[in-house]
Amino acid sequence: MVKFLIGADVGATNVRIGVVTPEGEILERIEYPIDSSGKASALLEQLVSNLNDLSEQRIKRANHLIGIGVGIAGTIDLERGIVYESPNIKDLKGFRIRDFFREKISRPVVIENDANAFTLGEGWMGAAKGCQHYCGLTLGTGVGGGIVVEGRLLRGAEGLAGEVGHMVIYSEGPACGCGGRGCLEVYASGTAIRRMALEAIERGVGGGILKWVGRDLARVTSEKVFEVAQYGDIEAQEIFNEMGRYLGLGLVNLINLFNPERIVIGGKVSQAWDYFIGSVTETIRERAMEGPKERVEIVRARCGDDAGILGAAYSALSALLVT
Numbered sequence: 001m002v003k004f005l006i007g008a009d010v011g012a013t014n015v016r017i018g019v020v021t022p023e024g025e026i027l028e029r030i031e032y033p034i035d036s037s038g039k040a041s042a043l044l045e046q047l048v049s050n051l052n053d054l055s056e057q058r059i060k061r062a063n064h065l066i067g068i069g070v071g072i073a074g075t076i077d078l079e080r081g082i083v084y085e086s087p088n089i090k091d092l093k094g095f096r097i098r099d100f101f102r103e104k105i106s107r108p109v110v111i112e113n114d115a116n117a118f119t120l121g122e123g124w125m126g127a128a129k130g131c132q133h134y135c136g137l138t139l140g141t142g143v144g145g146g147i148v149v150e151g152r153l154l155r156g157a158e159g160l161a162g163e164v165g166h167m168v169i170y171s172e173g174p175a176c177g178c179g180g181r182g183c184l185e186v187y188a189s190g191t192a193i194r195r196m197a198l199e200a201i202e203r204g205v206g207g208g209i210l211k212w213v214g215r216d217l218a219r220v221t222s223e224k225v226f227e228v229a230q231y232g233d234i235e236a237q238e239i240f241n242e243m244g245r246y247l248g249l250g251l252v253n254l255i256n257l258f259n260p261e262r263i264v265i266g267g268k269v270s271q272a273w274d275y276f277i278g279s280v281t282e283t284i285r286e287r288a289m290e291g292p293k294e295r296v297e298i299v300r301a302r303c304g305d306d307a308g309i310l311g312a313a314y315s316a317l318s319a320l321l322v323t
C-alpha cells in the first residue's frame, strides 16, 4: 500500500499543497494565489476543500494517508492553536485554527509556522539534509527562520521561538513591524533593500536605480535593485553589500548561540546571493567566535518553492512518530 502525507504551505502570496511520500518525494502538487483582500474564512474553506479532495482521491485508490501538515505565515501559538498575527491575511489574527481544522477535517492536522516549515523541509530533503544542528532563514518581504537543535525544532514555551528576523542588530535602527527597532528584518529583507535604495537615492548615490525605475520612486523594489546590480551598478551592489554586513551580524549571533553545522538561506532576496554573501562571510570571519565559525557552513536553500510543502509534511510525519 502506498503511504502518503499532505503538506500545505500558506505563504505570503500563494498556497502550495503537495502529496508527499514518507521518503520525501512529492507525487502531486497544486498551487494558487491568495486573494489578500479576501477573508481568512474563505481562504481556509478553500484550503480545507483542496486538502479533503486530494486525500479522498488517493484514499479511493487504496493509498494510506498518514497525516496532514499545514505551514502558515505568521506567529502561531502552537500550544493553543491560535494565530497571533499573520502578515498576509489580517483577519486571521486571533483565529482558532486548530479547532477549525479539527471540525472540518477528520484526519490529524499539524500546524506549523511557515518559516519553521521551510527550515524542516531543507533539513529533511534539502541543503541541511543529515544535519542535527542547523538554522534556516528566508529572506522575503520579511525575514523568517527556524532553529534546529539536536535534530529538533526549537519551539520555546508557546511555539514562538526561532524568530531570527527579530534579533536586534542595532538599538537605534529603523522601526520594525514587530514593534521593536533595528531587527534583522529591517536590514535583510526585500522591504529593507527598498528602504536602503530610497535612502541611497536621497543621498544622491542611487542614480542607476532611479534611472532604471523611470525616476518613479514607487517602482523601487528589491527586484529592481537586484536587476541594476546585475548590470554592474556599483551603488546598487553596495546596497547588497551593506545588507550582507547586517545579515552577517545576525548569523554571528546564531553561530555563537547555537553552534550550527549549517545555516541555510532561502527566500526571494537570496537570489542576490552573489552580491551579499561576500560581506556575510567577511563579517562572520571577523566577528564570530573561534570554533563555531570554523565549523559552520553558510549554504543556499535547495528545495525552492517546495521547502514549505516538504516541511509541513515532515511536521505531520514527526508528530506521528512522537505520539
Ligand SMILES: [Zn+2]
Binding pocket: 165, 166, 176, 177, 178, 179, 180, 181, 183, 185
Ligand atoms: Zn522586529
